[in-house]
Amino acid sequence: MTLVAGVDLGSTTAKCVLLEDGKLIGKSLSPVGVELVKDADRALERALVEAGRERSEVSVVTGTGYGRFKVTFGQLTVTEIGCHAKGAHFLFPGTRVVLDIGGQDTKAIKINEKGEVIDFAMNDKCAAGTGRFLDVCAGALGYDVNEIGTLSLGARHPVKVTNTCTVFAESEVTSYVSRGKDPKDILAGLHISIVNRSLSLLQRVGIEPEVTFTGGVSRNEGMVRTLDRRLGLRVNVNPLSQYVGAIGAALFGHERLGGSAA
Numbered sequence: 001m002t003l004v005a006g007v008d009l010g011s012t013t014a015k016c017v018l019l020e021d022g023k024l025i026g027k028s029l030s031p032v033g034v035e036l037v038k039d040a041d042r043a044l045e046r047a048l049v050e051a052g053r054e055r056s057e058v059s060v061v062t063g064t065g066y067g068r069f070k071v072t073f074g075q076l077t078v079t080e081i082g083c084h085a086k087g088a089h090f091l092f093p094g095t096r097v098v099l100d101i102g103g104q105d106t107k108a109i110k111i112n113e114k115g116e117v118i119d120f121a122m123n124d125k126c127a128a129g130t131g132r133f134l135d136v137c138a139g140a141l142g143y144d145v146n147e148i149g150t151l152s153l154g155a156r157h158p159v160k161v162t163n164t165c166t167v168f169a170e171s172e173v174t175s176y177v178s179r180g181k182d183p184k185d186i187l188a189g190l191h192i193s194i195v196n197r198s199l200s201l202l203q204r205v206g207i208e209p210e211v212t213f214t215g216g217v218s219r220n221e222g223m224v225r226t227l228d229r230r231l232g233l234r235v236n237v238n239p240l241s242q243y244v245g246a247i248g249a250a251l252f253g254h255e256r257l258g259g260s261a262a
């Protein structure tokens with residue numbers, strides 16, 4: 001029996017998964033604050049509690065994500081791109097393209113049949129087209145980010161959001177509200193705007209028939225449906241989509257111990 005952990009310390013959330021002989025036995029999701037080492041530690045502790053395991057039983061901890069170098073108790077660090085590629089391939093072995101939209105960046109990743117990275121394109125220069133953009137605009141409308149995807153599905157006449165900059169988009173949202181636009185139409189317009197930005201990243205790596213959507217924003221059903229429509233296919237999403245980076249990280253640890261990836 002080998003027990004490994006993957007800790008994905010992102011810009012907004014810490015995710016941890018525990019894999020025993022390649023099977024997921026525990027996970028945790030918690031917010032990230034300013035004490036990143038403690039946040040990473042808490043993520044592991046919570047996953048261990050869920051699995052009913054002790055820290056001493058874990059053979060390898062792999063850190064990934066924006067804060068991976070703060071997973072100081074780990075033995076390995078791997079980039080988010082490598083981990084999303086491996087994690088997506090684990091959940092959907094046929095996938096060749098991964099779109100990861102997290103709290104502060106968006107990545108399109110082309111992978112091979114082994115889940116290895118062939119190419120990638122990313123936006124990490126500003127919050128435009130990321131979860132942060134949706135968080136801010138949801139707040140401007142008085143909603144929680146968890147509810148905006150479902151609400152946007154009821155739109156009848158989506159507005160055109162012309163500003164990609166988060167700050168300007170927030171003012172644009174406020175201006176639509178003052179003009180009496182239906183919040184559902186505003187939300188749908190925001191989703192279309194993010195999907196359009198993601199499409200240009202996907203086109204840079206090349207779109208393939210099986211696309212997997214990962215990261216926290218893949219939990220937003222409005223984003224999933226808008227992406228489906230624009231791509232003309234059904235993207236892969238999984239209830240564990242926000243954990244894909246952590247799953248990939250744990251798999252790197254599993255392989256380090258001589259296990260196969262899937």
Ligand code: ADP
Binds near residue numbers: 104131219220
């Ligand atoms: P990071 O790894 O950068 O911390 P995540 O991949 O965890 O980012 O994604 C965080 C983003 O996911 C948030 O900014 C938010 O927009 C979105 N998100 C998280 N949970 C949900 C949810 N339940 N429904 C819709 N969006 C969500």
